Amino acid sequence: MPKITYIDHGGSARTVEAAVGSTVMENAIKNSVPGIVAECGGACSCATCHVHVDEAWKEKVGPPSAMEEDMLDFAFDVSPNSRLSCQIKMTDALDGLIVRTPERQG
Amino acid sequence: MGSEQADRMNETAKRATLKTDAVIIGAGPIGLFAVFELGLVDIKAHLIDVLDKPGGQCAELYPEKPIYDIPGIAVINGQELVDRLLAQIKPFAPTFHLGERVDGLTRTKDGGFRLTTELGTEIEAKVVVIAAGGGAFEPKRPPVPGLEAYEGKSVFYSVRKPDAFRGKNIVIVGGGDSALDWTLNLVPVAKRVTLLHRRDQFRAAPASVNKMHGLVAEGKMNFMLGQLHALEGEGGKLARVLARRGDNSTFAIEADALLPFFGLTMKLGPVARWGLNLHEERIPVDTEKFQSSAPGIFAIGDISHYPGKLKLILSGFHEAALMAQAAHAIVHPGKKLVFQYTTTSTSLHKKLGVA
Ligand SMILES: Cc1cc2nc3c(=O)[nH]c(=O)nc-3n(C[C@H](O)[C@H](O)[C@H](O)COP(=O)(O)OP(=O)(O)OC[C@H]3O[C@@H](n4cnc5c(N)ncnc54)[C@H](O)[C@@H]3O)c2cc1C
Numbered sequence: 001m002p003k004i005t006y007i008d009h010g011g012s013a014r015t016v017e018a019a020v021g022s023t024v025m026e027n028a029i030k031n032s033v034p035g036i037v038a039e040c041g042g043a044c045s046c047a048t049c050h051v052h053v054d055e056a057w058k059e060k061v062g063p064p065s066a067m068e069e070d071m072l073d074f075a076f077d078v079s080p081n082s083r084l085s086c087q088i089k090m091t092d093a094l095d096g097l098i099v100r101t102p103e104r105q106g
Numbered sequence: 107m108g109s110e111q112a113d114r115m116n117e118t119a120k121r122a123t124l125k126t127d128a129v130i131i132g133a134g135p136i137g138l139f140a141v142f143e144l145g146l147v148d149i150k151a152h153l154i155d156v157l158d159k160p161g162g163q164c165a166e167l168y169p170e171k172p173i174y175d176i177p178g179i180a181v182i183n184g185q186e187l188v189d190r191l192l193a194q195i196k197p198f199a200p201t202f203h204l205g206e207r208v209d210g211l212t213r214t215k216d217g218g219f220r221l222t223t224e225l226g227t228e229i230e231a232k233v234v235v236i237a238a239g240g241g242a243f244e245p246k247r248p249p250v251p252g253l254e255a256y257e258g259k260s261v262f263y264s265v266r267k268p269d270a271f272r273g274k275n276i277v278i279v280g281g282g283d284s285a286l287d288w289t290l291n292l293v294p295v296a297k298r299v300t301l302l303h304r305r306d307q308f309r310a311a312p313a314s315v316n317k318m319h320g321l322v323a324e325g326k327m328n329f330m331l332g333q334l335h336a337l338e339g340e341g342g343k344l345a346r347v348l349a350r351r352g353d354n355s356t357f358a359i360e361a362d363a364l365l366p367f368f369g370l371t372m373k374l375g376p377v378a379r380w381g382l383n384l385h386e387e388r389i390p391v392d393t394e395k396f397q398s399s400a401p402g403i404f405a406i407g408d409i410s411h412y413p414g415k416l417k418l419i420l421s422g423f424h425e426a427a428l429m430a431q432a433a434h435a436i437v438h439p440g441k442k443l444v445f446q447y448t449t450t451s452t453s454l455h456k457k458l459g460v461a
């Protein structure tokens with residue numbers, strides 16, 4: 001199974017195994033990874049699952065959709081690497097993905 | 107909600123305390139269905155929700171997403187479910203108080219309850235049904251250091267009286283309808299309005315965006331690209347808003363007031379202050395009456411807690427039905443409750459207006 005590493009604001013890293021097709025948000029919640037709130041449960045309507053995708057993975061993960069970009073307006077400290085983790089679906093090509101969680105989700 | 111409407115409601119409230127059988131706190135799917143179950147047993151209800159529309163999470167968080175586990179309906183989206191619930195409860199003509207948060211809940215001398223909202227509406231009821239779900243929706247607060255000191259003094263999440271901003275330098279942050287609408291409304295009133303947004307694209311209605319660009323072209327307001335970074339001022343009095351550009355450089359905007367619009371989040375809020383027993387931010391209830399630790403105060407839907415509780419709409423519907431039976435004993439003491447089917451009961455048909 002592909003792996004995801006979450007690095008929190010303090011710099012601690014946690015690596016989890018993720019089923020292909022599951023989202024980066026779902027795997028954080030399932031494994032109690034802190035720093036992701038996911039208030040709307042993945043409906044792309046709360047922006048409390050905001051992550052910064054590691055520069056090395058940015059291209060493979062791809063840019064946010066128009067709807068996700070709109071919702072990112074509700075996130076804080078948005079960067080060019082910002083994504084909503086409920087909108088990133090895991091594939092084998094994303095094995096080893098690194099994302100950083102922000103200090104606060106709101 | 108418009109400030110005029112709020113003022114009008116305020117005045118109404120000052121004139122008289124409203125009286126009813128039951129007040130339902132929260133107009134989510136479960137609060138809505140509670141109107142139906144209470145109505146069947148002759149209990150009149152008022153609904154109060156801080157959102158400006160009914161439907162709770164279904165309407166606010168996933169209006170267009172499909173739900174697959176409503177019994178008898180293979181698939182329905184959030185808003186459709188809310189619309190159908192509204193149609194179903196229509197015969198019972200509940201009174202809605204939208205855009206108002208219930209702040210106070212106290213017991214009256216006669217054993218009933220008095221509820222007060224942040225806008226000053228006062229309602230007395232014989233029973234209270236808390237259907238507050240995941241908590242009250244409230245504006246997201248931007249994570250800038252020292253924000254608390256400015257809140258209510260220079261930082262506002264809604265505008266009640268636009269006139270309070272007369273002659274002031276205002277910074278509005280966001281790109282949605284709230285941000286754009288208030289920008290357009292406050293330009294004629296304020297000394298200077300600056301709209302701060304992280305990109306040159308907007309969720310807001312294109313017509314508002316065009317108007318905003320027009321005002322900028324006429325030199326009547328400013329639009330700046332950037333993200334909120336820090337606040338400068340003293341004793342809650344704002345002096346400058348610091349913003350950050352995409353390249354991480356910062357700039358300052360002179361400001362007397364800041365209006366950030368970052369959407370909504372659910373917070374338990376006032377429910378925690380009503381002296382009820384709580385378990386991990388939820389209200390423990392028994393599974394016969396769905397009553398809280400305070401007799402006469404019921405809790406149903408996501409806010410309730412009991413062994414085996416599932417935060418599902420179908421569970422909340424069941425909770426509403428049993429709660430109504432228990433509420434009947436309080437609202438209509440001594441009156442016998444006969445179990446009846448909506449299919450066949452002529453007395454229920456009358457109540458439903460299908461006789
Ligand atoms: C993305 C998503 C998908 C979901 N999918 C399903 C599904 O497929 N099936 C299913 O069964 N469930 C689903 N759910 C869960 C379902 O939406 C909830 O169980 C349901 O909304 C709970 O209804 P409720 O009426 O108890 O509370 P809510 O819907 O949370 O409504 C509570 C209302 O109370 C208001 N309120 C709270 N406190 C106050 C106060 N002090 N004053 C005024 N108003 C107040 C709030 O503003 C809110 O509007 C989903 C939830 C989400 C987020």
Ligand code: FES
Binds near residue numbers: 025039041042071
């Ligand atoms: S979980 Fe709400 S937007 Fe991702």
